[in-house]
Amino acid sequence: xxxxxxxxxxxVPPPExxxxxxxAECACAVLEKYGDVVLQYGPSAGFTALRQWIAAESGVxxxxxxxxxxxxxxxxxxxxxxxxxxxxxxxxxxTYDRTVTLLRRSGARVVGFPLGAEGPDVEEMERRLKDxxxxxxxxxxxxxxxxxxMVIPLETRRCIAELAREYDFWIIEDSPYRRxxxxxxxxxxxxxxxxxxxxxxxxxxxxxxxxxRVGYAVLPAPLTKPLLKYAEDSYINxxxxxxxxxxxxxxxxYLDEALPFLKSLYAPxxxxxxxxxxxxxxxxxxxxxxxxxxxVSVVLRTAVDAxxxxxxxxxxxxxxxxxxxxxxxxxxxRFIRLPFCALTxxxxxxxxxRLAQVVRELTTETARR
Amino acid sequence: xxxxxxxxxxxVPPPExxxxxxxAECACAVLEKYGDVVLQYGPSAGFTALRQWIAAESGVxxxxxxxxxxxxxxxxxxxxxxxxxxxxxxxxxxTYDRTVTLLRRSGARVVGFPLGAEGPDVEEMERRLKDxxxxxxxxxxxxxxxxxxMVIPLETRRCIAELAREYDFWIIEDSPYRRxxxxxxxxxxxxxxxxxxxxxxxxxxxxxxxxxRVGYAVLPAPLTKPLLKYAEDSYINxxxxxxxxxxxxxxxxYLDEALPFLKSLYAPxxxxxxxxxxxxxxxxxxxxxxxxxxxVSVVLRTAVDAxxxxxxxxxxxxxxxxxxxxxxxxxxxRFIRLPFCALTxxxxxxxxxRLAQVVRELTTETARR
Numbered sequence: 001x002x003x004x005x006x007x008x009x010x011x012v013p014p015p016e017x018x019x020x021x022x023x024a025e026c027a028c029a030v031l032e033k034y035g036d037v038v039l040q041y042g043p044s045a046g047f048t049a050l051r052q053w054i055a056a057e058s059g060v061x062x063x064x065x066x067x068x069x070x071x072x073x074x075x076x077x078x079x080x081x082x083x084x085x086x087x088x089x090x091x092x093x094x095t096y097d098r099t100v101t102l103l104r105r106s107g108a109r110v111v112g113f114p115l116g117a118e119g120p121d122v123e124e125m126e127r128r129l130k131d132x133x134x135x136x137x138x139x140x141x142x143x144x145x146x147x148x149x150m151v152i153p154l155e156t157r158r159c160i161a162e163l164a165r166e167y168d169f170w171i172i173e174d175s176p177y178r179r180x181x182x183x184x185x186x187x188x189x190x191x192x193x194x195x196x197x198x199x200x201x202x203x204x205x206x207x208x209x210x211x212x213r214v215g216y217a218v219l220p221a222p223l224t225k226p227l228l229k230y231a232e233d234s235y236i237n238x239x240x241x242x243x244x245x246x247x248x249x250x251x252x253x254y255l256d257e258a259l260p261f262l263k264s265l266y267a268p269x270x271x272x273x274x275x276x277x278x279x280x281x282x283x284x285x286x287x288x289x290x291x292x293x294x295x296v297s298v299v300l301r302t303a304v305d306a307x308x309x310x311x312x313x314x315x316x317x318x319x320x321x322x323x324x325x326x327x328x329x330x331x332x333x334r335f336i337r338l339p340f341c342a343l344t345x346x347x348x349x350x351x352x353x354r355l356a357q358v359v360r361e362l363t364t365e366t367a368r369r
Numbered sequence: 370x371x372x373x374x375x376x377x378x379x380x381v382p383p384p385e386x387x388x389x390x391x392x393a394e395c396a397c398a399v400l401e402k403y404g405d406v407v408l409q410y411g412p413s414a415g416f417t418a419l420r421q422w423i424a425a426e427s428g429v430x431x432x433x434x435x436x437x438x439x440x441x442x443x444x445x446x447x448x449x450x451x452x453x454x455x456x457x458x459x460x461x462x463x464t465y466d467r468t469v470t471l472l473r474r475s476g477a478r479v480v481g482f483p484l485g486a487e488g489p490d491v492e493e494m495e496r497r498l499k500d501x502x503x504x505x506x507x508x509x510x511x512x513x514x515x516x517x518x519m520v521i522p523l524e525t526r527r528c529i530a531e532l533a534r535e536y537d538f539w540i541i542e543d544s545p546y547r548r549x550x551x552x553x554x555x556x557x558x559x560x561x562x563x564x565x566x567x568x569x570x571x572x573x574x575x576x577x578x579x580x581x582r583v584g585y586a587v588l589p590a591p592l593t594k595p596l597l598k599y600a601e602d603s604y605i606n607x608x609x610x611x612x613x614x615x616x617x618x619x620x621x622x623y624l625d626e627a628l629p630f631l632k633s634l635y636a637p638x639x640x641x642x643x644x645x646x647x648x649x650x651x652x653x654x655x656x657x658x659x660x661x662x663x664x665v666s667v668v669l670r671t672a673v674d675a676x677x678x679x680x681x682x683x684x685x686x687x688x689x690x691x692x693x694x695x696x697x698x699x700x701x702x703r704f705i706r707l708p709f710c711a712l713t714x715x716x717x718x719x720x721x722x723r724l725a726q727v728v729r730e731l732t733t734e735t736a737r738r
Contacts, residue, residue, distance in 0.1 A: 012409060018405065028396065032389070032393070035384075040381065041579045069607065070604050076603050076604070213606075235438050241580055
């Protein structure tokens with residue numbers, strides 16, 4: 001294995017982004033100001049001041065917000081509340097693997113819509129809906145998707161919103177990367193296009209720290225009561241302490257200061273990844289060109305055996321995630337996720353060089369057989 | 370309504386026990402020492418050093434421990450892992466209402482065993498087991514039970530352990546109050562008597578602060594993998610930050626210092642409750658005399674209408690929990706939980722005075738009809 005080993009695996013923020021001193025300062029302030037509240041039991045919805053901030057940001061009432069131990073956990077509870085065994089759940093394909101696990105754990109039959117240049121295949125979706133399929137929800141990551149990096153164009157978002165209205169399903173809009181845009185303009189959120197059918201989910205994991213476990217959801221009114229009840233039954237309440245720290249961090253202006261810092265750290269890494277792909281992978285694969293987030297992804301032009309690819313990459317000092325893990329019905333062997341956020345420019349270049357080398361060798365070998 | 374209103378409702382620690390300054394100190398130390406670990410994603414089992422402390426305390430390997438967002442949430446996940454719809458779960462009766470909700474949510478048929486002077490009715494339990502009933506688990510709070518305050522005597526614990534071994538069910542031993550003993554000697558835990566079939570659950574909610582949401586379980590080896598997987602699928606990992614703060618608090622000797630302080634605060638409150646019961650409720654009710662924990666409870670000698678009791682109490686400035694909520698099959702109308710921990714001696718005396726008055730009036734009225 002070549003040194004250094006390059007890990008294109010999990011999309012986690014690098015430790016140099018963790019604002020340790022500022023969080024310590026906020027933790028102390030929180031215990032002094034809100035100690036009696038954050039150290040006691042409380043309602044399941046979360047720390048009031050942070051709920052108010054989230055509500056104001058989305059222009060809704062505080063009562064429609066819930067803060068939990070990371071947004072994945074809120075998704076889990078939402079799946080439990082919304083899905084009966086046998087219900088259909090729509091997702092993009094590829095999509096975030098952990099959510100698929102949770103949807104299936106709640107008994108859902110998960111149907112994937114392939115991502116193309118225009119986002120998920122909404123024509124296929126409409127066909128299935130017209131044929132009578134009745135999904136309970138569509139789980140979608142419209143901004144800088146994990147794992148593909150893709151942003152869904154406005155036109156497709158409009159179609160999704162229309163279909164949700166017409167066929168009465170919930171849109172679960174997971175957008176933890178939305179505020180990490182390095183260039184270009186925001187596309188209106190599904191929540192903006194169809195607030196009455198959309199659950200907006202996000203978290204502070206990518207903006208402050210994943211370890212604080214502070215994720216949230218903004219819910220259509222009919223979903224709030226059942227979700228809050230489910231949460232209370234499950235764990236009484238989440239840690240207000242962590243939520244109050246996030247609130248204090250925002251109040252002190254630290255989040256506003258952190259955003260340009262994070263963008264200035266990640267933007268050159270994204271650019272390095274795209275440049276390296278242009279240089280190394282031309283003709284070998286296709287890829288999207290995200291303007292933000294944590295991920296670039298490539299789809300190989302030639303079929304390869306996924307296990308051989310992972311093995312050969314590991315031998316070349318390159319650890320990849322199994323592309324098939326992000327697919328639900330179709331084969332993901334040719335899909336490779338490249339999380340660039342926690343790697344230096346040099347590591348990204350070296351990694352993509354190795355990737356190109358491995359792919360070239362494998363496809364030559366395949367052609368030879 | 371008489372002033373001040375006395376609330377004999379939730380068993381929560383009073384805010385004067387929250388060690389705000391010490392927690393602030395620990396939070397800062399944790400961010401400095403373990404910042405990169407506690408602010409990042411990690412394995413679902415929890416912060417390693419605290420797992421090691423828990424493991425050492427129970428004399429097991431670290432791999433058999435899990436720390437989560439409060440022990441209730443671990444119970445929820447355990448129920449999901451252990452129970453299929455239709456499975457039987459045994460509980461004491463009365464028992465902790467939130468756990469019953471979770472067991473039922475996982476599809477369990479919950480069977481209660483009435484608490485008497487010797488603890489839950491293990492003869493009845495044995496009869497049912499001999500008749501062929503096969504429970505998956507027995508959820509039990511052997512030390513200073515919520516809601517009754519009862520401690521299960523050693524002989525009954527031995528029977529439970531034997532039955533668990535013979536009939537192959539799991540014992541879920543929930544013991545958050547065990548370390549809050551104000552007099553007398555510890556009774557061996559079910560975990561000590563039957564480690565291979567017992568899940569030991571506890572938390573720091575009653576020893577440091579509920580708001581930190583740090584609960585844990587020590588598991589029989591076969592349960593660890595499925596529970597850790599379930600936890601990872603649900604929320605990736607809990608907040609290591611809070612867990613590291615607890616660890617630091619213990620390391621600095623603060624927990625050892627807090628215990629005598631907590632006992633010296635709660636013991637006179639327990640005594641005041643027992644004295645007031647002796648003085649006011651003689652002939653009206655029966656009660657246990659706990660040597661620790663948060664709860665005393667009484668069982669009225671005469672049947673009353675529970676709603677009338679709650680209403681009359683409220684009118685007299687006394688807020689009670691509905692005793693029926695702690696029962697699963699039998700009628701809990703005559704059961705009254707009296708959490709004394711968060712009330713002053715004066716409030717306890719006044720509350721029990723009012724209770725006696727209300728009960729006396731109601732039973733006279735009932736007799737008159």
